[in-house]
Amino acid sequence: MIPKFDSLVQVLSGTKPWQQLNEQRLKSIRGRIFGWFLGFALLLLGLSLLLFGEITSGFGALVMSVVMVIISYRITHKQYSEQYKKLVVPPLVSNIITHSIPxxxxxxxxxxxxxxxxxxxxxxxxxxxxxxxxxDEGIISYHGEDLFSGTIDKTDFQFSDFVIQKNYDLILVDQDIDITTFRGLVFIADFHKSFDGTTTLKTRKGKIYKHQTMTGSSMKTASHEFDKMFKISTTDEITGRYLLPANMLERIINLRKLFPGQGMAICLHDGMLIISIHGVDFFEAKGLKKLEKQNLLRTYEEIKAIVEIIHLLNLNLRIWNKQKKDFIAK
Known part of the structure; x- marks a missing residue:
């Protein structure tokens, strides 16, 4: 049973990492105030120069004042977010995962x-x-972070954020640009049934990156509600129906309700379950708010929602002694 947020805060608030992060928060706030002070000083300097007719220098100082504020905001937020992930997210994850078993x-x-x-x-x-x-086609750059990997009961899993960009040449202007072709979270888990082939589901609503591939032929299910939510393709319709009985369709509908605003793709491939949630950037510190406030609660809800995928889809119920799929690097 996943612990409640208030009880988790009570456990974590007495730990050394919690105190260290609060110290980092105060340090980041001081750094941000200092940046604002410098920005304000440059603003006054710019206005003074404009009054004395120094147009170029005055506008330069005004631009620098804005740049100073933006840079100080980004640097202090990055420093705090890195410490947030290093100090607080690991014990938070450990508590949620350890107590998520029935x-x-x-x-x-x-x-x-x-x-x-x-x-x-x-x-x-x-x-x-x-x-x-x-x-894997063309000039692609990959950036990933926030890797979670482990086991809940009988189910191995891993998930992380990814940003994938593809480089395109602009022939007419002799330049190239990077276009984001995927930004979101990728979740991989050992499915509870043995099977070969591929069955893919994509939500009909929410942003879906066009590069993601639907393999095989289209398929309809016995649920009109489900078919209104998802497009389905499969390399083998018999296998597809075996993987998506009525109770699994209902579970996936409930899973969809966890992420109602985002586009999602679900791929059942050779004994694995892969879920991509599009347009999200999870596990980040939002501003410099106190840990008891919305900051930690947001991360708690994000981790809780992803862990609940395993319970919602009943992945720990092994069908016919299904063997684990070894996909996690040791």
Whole structure:
């Protein structure tokens, strides 16, 4: 059972990392105030120069005042966010994962999770998934962070943020630009049924990056509500219907309700479940708010929602002693 937010705050607030992050927060606030002070001083200087007819120098000082404020904001936020991920997110994840097993299960040692804010899902693994097969064409740059990997009961999982950009040449102006072809979260877990082939689902609403590939032929389900939410394609319709019985359709509908505003793609491929949630940037510190406030609550809700994927889709119920899919690097 996932612990409530208030009880987690009570546990974490007495720890050394919590105190260290509060110190970093105060340091970042002081740095931001200093940046504002310098920006204000440059603003006054610019206005004074304009009054004395120094147009070029005056406008230059005004521009520098704005730049100073923006730079101080970004630097202090980056420093605080890095410490937030380093000091508070790991114990937060550990508490959520450890206690996310049902109460009637005695062996909680099965639950484990590692967090690396500089890591990401292995690129070879990502590009081996049919959903991402077009992301290996042309000049592509990948940036990933916030890697979570571990096990809940019988289910191995990992997820991380990704930004993927493709470089395009602009022939007429002899330049090139980078276009974002995916920004969001990728979740991979061991599915509870053995199967070969690929079945892909894409939401009909929400932003979906066009590079993500639908493999096979289109398919309809027995649920009109489900078909209104998702487009489906499969390399084998018999396997597709085996993977998506009525109770799984209902579970995926409930999963969709966790992320109602985002586009989603779900790929069932060779014994794995892959979910991409588009247009999100999870696990970031939002401003310099106190930990008891919206800042930590937002991260708690994000981790809780992703962990609940395993419970919502009932992935720990192994069908016919299904063996684990080994996809997590040791």
């Amino acid at each position: 109460l009637d299960t005695l062996d909680k040692k099965r639950n484990r999770c590692k967090f690396n804010h500089q890591g990401h899902i292995d690129l070879d693994l990502l590009l081996s998934i049919p959903l991402f097969q077009k992301y």
